[in-house]
Amino acid sequence: LAGRCSRVTLRLVAECSVTKARACxxxxxxxxxxxxxxxxxGTQGTLKGITVDQLEGLGCQICLGNTYHLGMRxxxxxxxxxxxxxxxxxxxxxxxxxxxxxQMVSLVELSEVTEEGVKFKSxxxxxxxxxxxxxxxxIQNSLxxxxxxxxxxxxxxxxxxxRVEEAMHRSIRWLDRCIAANKNPxxxxxxxxxxxxxxxxxxxxxxxxxxxxxxxxxxxGGLSGGEEKDDFWRMVTLSTDHLPRExxxxxxxxxxxxxxxxxxxxxxxxxxxxxxxxxxxxxxxxVPWGSLQVKQKxxxxxxxxxxxxCQCPTCRQHSRAYLxxxxxxxxxxxxxxxxxxxxxxxxxxxxxxQSIVDGCFPEFIRTFMKRMFPSRDQYPGWAVDALASVNVxxx
Amino acid sequence: MKLELSRxxxxxxxxxxxxxxxxxxxxxxEVPGCLLHTHLGAVPHLTRDTxxxxxxxxxxxxxxxxxxxxxxxxLEEFKDGFRRFAGLHNTVLYCSLHDPATxxxxxxxxxxxxSVWGSGGRIELTVAKFMALQKTVQPDWYQSMADGETWQSGxxxxxxxxxxxxxxxxxxxxxxxxQNSQELEGVEVFGVxxxxxxxxxxxxxxxxxAKRPVAGFCLDGLQTGSMDQALRTQLITAVTKELxxxxxxxxQGVGRPDEVLACVEAGVDLFESFFPFQATERxxxxxxxxDVSSDPELAAGVKFGTRQHxxxxxxxxxxxxxxxxFSGVVELAEEKTASGETRQNGxxxxxxxxxxxxxxxxxxxxxxxxxxxPLVEGCGCYCCVNHQRAYLHHLLVTNELLAGVLLMIHNTxxxxxxxxxxREALANDKLDVLKRRVLGEGGGQTERNE
Numbered sequence: 130l131a132g133r134c135s136r137v138t139l140r141l142v143a144e145c146s147v148t149k150a151r152a153c154x155x156x157x158x159x160x161x162x163x164x165x166x167x168x169x170x171g172t173q174g175t176l177k178g179i180t181v182d183q184l185e186g187l188g189c190q191i192c193l194g195n196t197y198h199l200g201m202r203x204x205x206x207x208x209x210x211x212x213x214x215x216x217x218x219x220x221x222x223x224x225x226x227x228x229x230x231x232q233m234v235s236l237v238e239l240s241e242v243t244e245e246g247v248k249f250k251s252x253x254x255x256x257x258x259x260x261x262x263x264x265x266x267x268i269q270n271s272l273x274x275x276x277x278x279x280x281x282x283x284x285x286x287x288x289x290x291x292r293v294e295e296a297m298h299r300s301i302r303w304l305d306r307c308i309a310a311n312k313n314p315x316x317x318x319x320x321x322x323x324x325x326x327x328x329x330x331x332x333x334x335x336x337x338x339x340x341x342x343x344x345x346x347x348x349x350g351g352l353s354g355g356e357e358k359d360d361f362w363r364m365v366t367l368s369t370d371h372l373p374r375e376x377x378x379x380x381x382x383x384x385x386x387x388x389x390x391x392x393x394x395x396x397x398x399x400x401x402x403x404x405x406x407x408x409x410x411x412x413x414x415x416v417p418w419g420s421l422q423v424k425q426k427x428x429x430x431x432x433x434x435x436x437x438x439c440q441c442p443t444c445r446q447h448s449r450a451y452l453x454x455x456x457x458x459x460x461x462x463x464x465x466x467x468x469x470x471x472x473x474x475x476x477x478x479x480x481x482x483q484s485i486v487d488g489c490f491p492e493f494i495r496t497f498m499k500r501m502f503p504s505r506d507q508y509p510g511w512a513v514d515a516l517a518s519v520n521v522x523x524x
Numbered sequence: 525m526k527l528e529l530s531r532x533x534x535x536x537x538x539x540x541x542x543x544x545x546x547x548x549x550x551x552x553x554e555v556p557g558c559l560l561h562t563h564l565g566a567v568p569h570l571t572r573d574t575x576x577x578x579x580x581x582x583x584x585x586x587x588x589x590x591x592x593x594x595x596x597x598x599l600e601e602f603k604d605g606f607r608r609f610a611g612l613h614n615t616v617l618y619c620s621l622h623d624p625a626t627x628x629x630x631x632x633x634x635x636x637x638x639s640v641w642g643s644g645g646r647i648e649l650t651v652a653k654f655m656a657l658q659k660t661v662q663p664d665w666y667q668s669m670a671d672g673e674t675w676q677s678g679x680x681x682x683x684x685x686x687x688x689x690x691x692x693x694x695x696x697x698x699x700x701x702x703q704n705s706q707e708l709e710g711v712e713v714f715g716v717x718x719x720x721x722x723x724x725x726x727x728x729x730x731x732x733x734a735k736r737p738v739a740g741f742c743l744d745g746l747q748t749g750s751m752d753q754a755l756r757t758q759l760i761t762a763v764t765k766e767l768x769x770x771x772x773x774x775x776q777g778v779g780r781p782d783e784v785l786a787c788v789e790a791g792v793d794l795f796e797s798f799f800p801f802q803a804t805e806r807x808x809x810x811x812x813x814x815d816v817s818s819d820p821e822l823a824a825g826v827k828f829g830t831r832q833h834x835x836x837x838x839x840x841x842x843x844x845x846x847x848x849x850f851s852g853v854v855e856l857a858e859e860k861t862a863s864g865e866t867r868q869n870g871x872x873x874x875x876x877x878x879x880x881x882x883x884x885x886x887x888x889x890x891x892x893x894x895x896x897x898p899l900v901e902g903c904g905c906y907c908c909v910n911h912q913r914a915y916l917h918h919l920l921v922t923n924e925l926l927a928g929v930l931l932m933i934h935n936t937x938x939x940x941x942x943x944x945x946x947r948e949a950l951a952n953d954k955l956d957v958l959k960r961r962v963l964g965e966g967g968g969q970t971e972r973n974e
Contacts, residue, residue, distance in 0.1 A: 173918075173919075173922045173924055174915075174918065175919060175924050175925075175926040176926075177924065177925045177926065178569075178925035178926055178928075178929060179926070180573075180574060180906070180910075180926065180929060180930070181910070182573070182577075182906070182910075183571075183573050183574070186573070198922075202918065202921060202922055203893065203914070203917075203918045203921075207893070207894055207914065210894065210896070211896065211912070211914060211915070217914075217915055217918075218915065219910050219911060219915075429598055430597075430598050430601050430602075432602060442571065442572060442573055443571075446572055446611045447611050448609075448611075450598060450602070450609070451609055451610055451611065454564060454595050454598065455563075455564055455566060457564075457594070457642070457643035457644075458563040458564040458566070458591050458643065459563035459564065459566050459568055459569070460568070460569050460925060460928060461563075461566040461567075461568065461569055461570055461571055462566075463925070464569070464571050464574075464925070464929070465571055468571065
């Protein structure tokens with residue numbers, strides 16, 4: 130089942146000669162996106178507490194919305210009336226919508242999977258809704274996102290046994306149904322999602338099948354859910370080994386700095402995660418040497434900015450001590466940290482990209498790891514192994 | 525500071541400019557006007573970027589000891605004053621005692637102390653501690669320590685008298701410390717007029733406070749919900765007769781547009797701008813009209829929002845004795861007769877500020893679900909230029925943080941534009957037109973006791 134022409138073009142700007150990393154320009158309907166890219170998550174048509182102007186000002190070129198949540202509230206009809214999700218939230222750059230598949234795992238108490246689709250019991254009114262591939266695509270067509278995700282049969286990465294195989298095969302069948310259901314193939318780019326759990330054979334079957342479909346991009350799904358990191362990276366690198374070079378690779382649900390750097394080395398281009406924005410609201414600021422819990426007593430009298438080298442609006446104007454105090458008085462404190470964390474993620478990816486373009490990504494990796502961990506024996510074992518597998522031994 | 529009045533009409537308000545504000549004397553504030561209400565220097569929900577989408581903000585930023593007191597040690601170690609600590613630039617810093625948006629528990633003030641409530645609980649202030657705080661905060665101007673716990677109805681005459689006596693005593697002590705503090709050189713002090721709802725005590729407080737070398741006067745214990753506007757007008761009128769004409773009067777705890785108008789007429793110059801924040805917290809957008817331009821096309825610009833009868837989420841009690849004569853809040857008359865009991869001290873909640881007024885629309889209401897108009901047609905704020913009611917409705921229904929940000933921007937813009945319109949109306953003799961506009965066409969306005 131071939132898809133029709135798509136509107137995304139991947140321009141390879143540079144490839145790392147040591148690792149599998151690439152720097153690309155992803156040309157999408159609303160603007161070009163420089164990869165590797167981290168995409169902040171704005172689940173309900175908003176990035177929590179941040180205006181679209183602020184998001185644009187930070188250099189964000191693409192962010193996420195969620196089909197399941199927006200499909201419930203306010204619903205696809207209203208959003209269509211508002212000129213799609215872009216019009217509704219007034220975001221002028223690119224949007225990627227997840228299909229609702231992940232909610233099958235996160236809301237597993239409330240869901241039931243059949244060949245038809247996923248039955249959800251609404252947490253708001255107890256009503257039952259069926260999210261089928263057709264329904265998911267229909268909602269995403271109404272949302273008008275630049276990149277849409279297929280509805281996949283998602284199992285938790287900690288599940289083993291025949292369910293994993295069943296889900297993988299079903300995901301292929303659902304991919305075909307999604308492709309057929311897409312009303313806007315020339316404006317909206319439908320990505321496939323590779324499944325197969327932590328089973329190399331199943332993954333390979335899935336890769337083999339899905340790469341035969343003419344889709345504009347591929348996501349690596351079913352990971353980043355609590356599995357062992359040793360298994361995680363092996364599935365990532367296996368997937369990128371079998372994905373076409375000239376199409377973007379989107380690793381879903383990955384957002385910790387170390388994970389980002391390693392998975393770029395393993396050949397991934399796009400990432401999303403709620404972690405940076407969620408942790409901000411708890412006062413956790415991301416920094417090159419880990420994180421800083423602004424609400425802790427030790428920062429009450431710390432008059433330097435979160436990161437003296439960070440150029441974000443928060444670090445240019447406020448100290449740790451002020452933010453610590455502000456957390457006791459006003460929500461604005463959360464917004465300051467959210468801005469900083471988004472800036473941190475985007476700046477990190479910018480530096481990663483630049484180092485690939487400059488041909489010094491391996492050095493970048495080494496410097497990054499040195500800054501992040503106090504000593505070599507604190508480097509996570511899985512990261513060392515993963516990087517070694519792409520020719521970057523860490524001293 | 526220097527108050528330059530361009531117009532004074534008895535019973536119709538004063539118009540002018542408060543000049544030479546700040547230690548460098550470079551700032552000014554038009555009156556009648558309001559200060560910029562903040563939590564620890566931050567306009568609620570807003571960071572610098574979102575704040576700066578607003579233009580023509582007041583040049584005076586208000587901070588409160590209820591937010592600051594618990595950080596005294598930090599500020600003392602910081603040494604460079606609150607302004608620097610908060611990253612505030614180019615603004616005059618005014619330090620008040622309480623946050624007008626958040627009424628605090630009463631019954632804790634003593635002869636020598638007043639209490640403020642921080643995030644960790646009650647903090648007791650003696651004059652010594654109060655002045656130590658002012659020295660570390662380093663404001664441009666502050667209100668003297670005051671005992672204002674008289675706003676509950678049924679406060680005894682004795683208690684009211686005590687509040688006047690104590691406040692005067694605190695003022696004298698503060699001034700003594702102030703005059704001997706090099707750190708406070710160039711900083712201005714406002715005396716605080718108390719007196720509850722007792723005319724003679726109000727006059728006494730005003731007269732006595734006026735004898736002290738203060739730069740201006742705060743009028744305390746008159747906040748929204750503490751008494752009806754007729755009484756408030758009567759008391760303010762009587763007090764201002766005792767105060768020098770050339771010093772500004774700042775009314776604490778009053779922010780509703782109808783009350784602002786009445787109090788301006790009674791002689792008030794300055795208000796605290798916490799009303800936009802309260803509207804924001806209840807998910808409402810200010811929409812009342814205040815355009816009085818004779819050009820019909822211009823008049824169409826700021827439309828009066830739909831006249832809503834506030835029926836959101838159940839009707840709340842006001843404290844007994846609170847008559848509302850303005851057409852603004854309609855159903856209270858019925859409510860009042862229904863209650864009929866006597867209130868105990870500490871029982872009433874005068875600042876039941878969660879009550880929606882008719883100056884706003886409730887964006888959680890289903891009718892806005894698919895309303896693609898801006899909050900207010902013709903409003904040039906960031907929210908109205910970029911977003912629609914349907915989006916705000918969605919943000920509120922889904923409990924999204926952005927709702928607070930956008931509403932705060934709009935409500936702040938709308939409120940400050942109202943004050944601009946008020947000044948223009950005074951300058952052009954159009955106060956009556958403005959009043960009709962704000963209070964609603966055909967709105968009932970009772971006669972004031974003069």
